[in-house]
Amino acid sequence: MPVVSLIAKTPLAGHLPVTVGTCTLAEVMLGPVTSLSPYRGREQALSDALMAAHGVAFPAPNRVAQGDGLRLVWSGRAQAFLTGAAPGAGLGDHAALTDQSDGWAGLHLSGTGAEAVLARLVPVDLRAPAFDVGHCARTQVQHINALIIRTGEQAFEIMVMRSFGQTAVHEITEAMRGVNARAAVRGG
Amino acid sequence: MLREDGHVLDDGTTARLGAEHFVMTTTTAAAGLVMRHLEFVHQAHCPQMAVRFISVTEHWAQFAVVGPQARALMNTMLAEPLTDAGFPYMACGPVDVMGVAGRLFRISFSGEHAYEIAVPARYGEALFRDLVARAETLGGGAYGMEALNVLRIEKGFITHAEIHGRTTAFDIGMEKMVAPGKDCIGKASAARPGMHGPQREQLVGLRPVDAASQISAGAHLFDAEAPALRENDQGYVTSAGWSPTLTSYLALGFLRDGRARHGQTIRLVDHLRKTDVPCTVCDPVFFDPKGERARG
Numbered sequence: 238m239p240v241v242s243l244i245a246k247t248p249l250a251g252h253l254p255v256t257v258g259t260c261t262l263a264e265v266m267l268g269p270v271t272s273l274s275p276y277r278g279r280e281q282a283l284s285d286a287l288m289a290a291h292g293v294a295f296p297a298p299n300r301v302a303q304g305d306g307l308r309l310v311w312s313g314r315a316q317a318f319l320t321g322a323a324p325g326a327g328l329g330d331h332a333a334l335t336d337q338s339d340g341w342a343g344l345h346l347s348g349t350g351a352e353a354v355l356a357r358l359v360p361v362d363l364r365a366p367a368f369d370v371g372h373c374a375r376t377q378v379q380h381i382n383a384l385i386i387r388t389g390e391q392a393f394e395i396m397v398m399r400s401f402g403q404t405a406v407h408e409i410t411e412a413m414r415g416v417n418a419r420a421a422v423r424g425g
Numbered sequence: 426m427l428r429e430d431g432h433v434l435d436d437g438t439t440a441r442l443g444a445e446h447f448v449m450t451t452t453t454a455a456a457g458l459v460m461r462h463l464e465f466v467h468q469a470h471c472p473q474m475a476v477r478f479i480s481v482t483e484h485w486a487q488f489a490v491v492g493p494q495a496r497a498l499m500n501t502m503l504a505e506p507l508t509d510a511g512f513p514y515m516a517c518g519p520v521d522v523m524g525v526a527g528r529l530f531r532i533s534f535s536g537e538h539a540y541e542i543a544v545p546a547r548y549g550e551a552l553f554r555d556l557v558a559r560a561e562t563l564g565g566g567a568y569g570m571e572a573l574n575v576l577r578i579e580k581g582f583i584t585h586a587e588i589h590g591r592t593t594a595f596d597i598g599m600e601k602m603v604a605p606g607k608d609c610i611g612k613a614s615a616a617r618p619g620m621h622g623p624q625r626e627q628l629v630g631l632r633p634v635d636a637a638s639q640i641s642a643g644a645h646l647f648d649a650e651a652p653a654l655r656e657n658d659q660g661y662v663t664s665a666g667w668s669p670t671l672t673s674y675l676a677l678g679f680l681r682d683g684r685a686r687h688g689q690t691i692r693l694v695d696h697l698r699k700t701d702v703p704c705t706v707c708d709p710v711f712f713d714p715k716g717e718r719a720r721g
Contacts (some may be wrong), residue, residue, distance in 0.1 A: 243525055246494070337481070339547050399546055
């Protein structure tokens with residue numbers, strides 16, 4: 238095993254966490270991220286192979302399949318991201334796989350008002366129950382291509398392309414300031 | 426890559442990393458367009474094909490290492506040293522660079538003996554700083570987009586300045602790259618009357634007769650004795666710059682029946698900037714026409 242002599246940096250090193258009022262934006266370490274795109278007619282075979290290798294089936298559109306220390310996140314037409322674990326054996330027989338581990342920046346937004354913050358930036362309705370825990374959406378955060386997962390009542394995980402990470406931090410932080418300022422004016 | 430109407434959609438590279446695994450590069454401006462085109466072709470024309478596409482642009486940090494000492498520099502960082510025979514021009518494959526699993530491609534838009542080294546993006550900053558430090562130790566250093574633009578003009582390499590949506594493979598002199606033995610999207614349309622022949626504006630190189638006369642992109646081309654009026658328009662300039670290597674301004678442009686007019690003197694007139702410069706029409710590859718630097 239060769240010794241790695243290059244220093245690694247996370248997508249948002251030094252830029253997070255940020256807290257404004259009741260909301261906190263923090264970096265999320267996504268771990269390994271692998272795209273899985275089943276070939277036509279092989280969807281069930283892939284799902285069976287995923288169940289055998291990782292204990293989760295291929296998710297339905299806009300859903301997250303939670304496993305033990307790993308997730309399958311629906312990410313688009315005929316596509317899902319396996320996060321948190323390296324892909325198991327046999328998956329490549331039924332699907333195209335690519336390593337996406339360094340392609341994404343992970344952000345976690347939590348606290349009272351998190352839904353209101355994202356409402357300013359995201360065109361999709363993120364209110365429960367339309368967007369519940371375990372739901373995900375491939376959408377935009379202020380024109381940045383994003384994959385949003387609801388992880389709690391007032392908690393969201395936002396994945397954006399790595400090179401847009403700092404812009405996403407800026408946009409979300411501005412929205413946090415706006416929501417916090419309104420709350421302060423209302424005296425709440 | 427051609428559009429269905431036979432015009433050039435984009436100019437890029439495709440590397441075969443495995444029997445059923447390809448990595449495609451595109452121009453920056455057309456990346457989304459090419460992705461959309463691939464998806465449309467698959468979904469609309471050949472959905473029975475077992476193939477999938479996804480962008481991997483963000484996952485990799487990739488750098489060009491170019492010049493006569495490129496191999497020597499790379500060999501200070503790779504687990505397995507490169508040789509010309511072992512890694513010839515246009516080779517590609519996995520490499521261990523400083524303990525990181527990366528990819529190496531021997532190809533470059535600079536036209537030099539050059540490589541592109543890719544590592545997962547988390548190591549990008551570290552690799553770039555290390556490459557620059559080693560290059561400076563060898564007497565070189567980082568180069569930017571303006572320098573690259575000069576290098577590629579010297580080599581006659583085109584960008585979307587030339588493939589602006591109204592040019593064909595014939596126009597840019599690449600009709601031989603359309604393989605004769607098989608069909609492809611755009612091939613039939615490109616064979617239609619009017620899509621090839623001497624009336625087409627063809628890619629040429631232009632050198633001012635007085636090497637120090639500045640020439641500009643956007644200028645139009647006229648016969649030496651003709652008034653610079655719309656009716657006499659013979660073509661236009663798409664890219665221009667000063668070449669320190671050839672100590673001359675150089676330009677690429679399109680000229681009616683251009684490939685048959687090498688050696689002629691024409692007028693390059695920029696009506697906006699008020700310049701009128703006699704130029705010699707020549708081959709668009711001004712420097713290293715046999716490509717010996719890249720293959721060395």
